[in-house]
Amino acid sequence: MSHDHDHTDPPADIALRVKALESLLVEKGLVNPAALDAIIETYEHRVGPRNGARVVARAWTxxxxxxxxxxxxxxxxxxxxxxxxxxxxxxxVENTPELHNLVVCTLCSCYPWTVLGLPPVWYKSAPYRARAVSEPHSVLAEFGTHLPASTRIQVWDSTSEMRYLVLPMRPAGAEDFDEEALQSLVTRNAMIGVEQVSMPGRG
Amino acid sequence: MFGPHDLGGKQGLGPIDPESESTEPVFHAQWEQRVFALTLATGMLGRWNIDESRFARERQHPVDYLQNSYYENWLAGLQTLLVEKGLISHEELGSRQGAAETVDDSLRVPDEATAAKLLRGGGPTLLPAEQEPAFAQGARVRVLKRYTSGHSRAPGYAQGAVGSIARQWGSHIFPDANAAGSRRGEHLYSVRFSAASLWGEAEDVDVFIDLWEPYLELA
Known part of the structure; x- marks a missing residue:
């Protein structure tokens, strides 16, 4: 790749703008830097989809x-x-052989932070927000998910402060798994509803 | 408003192209982390609510909103609120030079412990409404057409469509009023629509949308 000497490159510019805004707010006494660190620490390391996986595995057992x-x-x-x-x-919302649930926020990015952490980029993206309500089968296909024709899809557009977590189906073959082993099978994407939980190696 | 954020059913936006779950980081750059934290921390000053915050992002020029990345939209919304609420001036934002410290004894800036406590406490939105719910479980309702320059959570794709009341969620803070600085409770429902009622010929799918009573009429 050739060197790019374009100094108006947006990423660099925005990093500087954000730094300047943060300095301004700290100088004016409007934010406390230790509080900023606590917020980032919470969502980068403590609150995330492993919480939801524990909820799902507990519900299965x-x-x-x-x-x-x-x-x-x-x-x-x-x-x-x-x-x-x-x-x-x-x-x-519980998945069954007859019903498959899919969650979206068409208006912004509403998401159950306490159990899934912050949403991935694709969840907040325009194409996902546009298509999940109008063509969910093609959305699922993009995630490699193909449902039997007998399974009906229910899409949840979370426009309010109600937050939705999908309880996926426990995969066949995991009957003998204990709660901890089950947790490791549960993906974030399955709890949003774009995938199903599968056994290792059968992805 | 029918802003660029109201994306349900829009076409031509291309593939979703998701990043792999196992490798996607929580933040993709340090500045995203800072924008996220600054937004939450300044929100804790109590000068604006979540609906004002959403509205500040939505009322950007549509071209900007759609071209921006997610956290660029957060930054734009944050700057708008900081200036509109008088916490920083337009000049300070432009020059990026710190001026005098904000002198406002009513401002309580959360420290580390208070911030953690506020995150853990959350902000439940239940608030009693003045009247009993107008729609019973199973009632057929139509989403009213709403042409408003203000904030609303009635998605454009549902307006005019007929569905049925699937669940009553109780009475919650009404976003349209809240974004305009007036706090009141209205009944909130999960309304079930067949894809056919939303899109005409369509897949065999049900779409559930959370809608407040003022958005609905009996069909």
Missing amino acids: DPEFKAALLEDASAAVAELGYEGRQGEHLQV
């Missing part, structure tokens, strides 16, 4: 927990220690 989760998801996941911003009004 504990019928009482699953019933509580489907009844009042915010309360059920709070018992596992997952509560807070963008998870105040959580709903769990």
Whole structure:
């Protein structure tokens, strides 16, 4: 690749603009740098899709927990220690052989932060937000997901502060797996609904 | 408003092209991290709410909104709010030179512990409405056409379509009013639409949309 000496290259420019804004806000006493670090630490390392995987594996192995989760998801996941911003009004939607659930926010990027962390780039992208409600089969196909013709798709457009987490189906062959082994099978994408959970090596 | 953010059903935007889940980082550059944290931290000053924050991003020029990356839109919205709410001046933003410290005794700037507490506490949006819910479970409802210059959470693709009330979610802060600085509760419903009612000839799919009572009428 040839050298690019274009000094108006947007990424460099935006990095500088953000740095300048941060300095301005710190100088004016409007933000506390330690608070910024705490926010980043929370979402880079503590709150992420492993939370959701633990919720799903627990629901697969504990019928009482699953019933509580489907009844009042915010309360059920709070018992596992997952509560807070963008998870105040959580709903769990269950996949079955007859029904497959898919979550989108067509207007912005609403997402259940407490159990999945921050959304991936594709979830926030224009094509996903545009097509998930109008052509979900082609969206799923792009993720390599092909459902039987007998499975009906339900799309959840989260326009409000309600947040949706998909409870995927436990894959065939994982009957003997314990909760920890099950957790490792659960992907973030399956909890958004663009994939199903599969056994290792059968991706 | 029918802004560029209202993307449901838009065509010609190309493939989604997702990054692999196993390798995608939480942030793709350090500046994204900083924009995210600055947005949350300044939001904690309590000078604006989440709907004002969304509206500030949506009312950019459509070309800018669609060309920007996600966190560029966050940055644009943040700058708009900081200036409109008088926390920084347009000149300071332009020159990027720090002026005098903001003198405002009512501002409480969260420290590390307060920020962590606020993230953990979240912000539930339940708020009683003045009247009982107008629509029962199963009722057939039509989404009203709304041409407004303000913020709204009624997606354009659903306007005029007929669906049925699938769930009552209780009464929540009404975003349209909240974005204009007035806080009131309205009943919120999950409304089920067949894809055919939204798109005409379509796949055999149901779309559930969360819609507030003022967006709906009995069909």
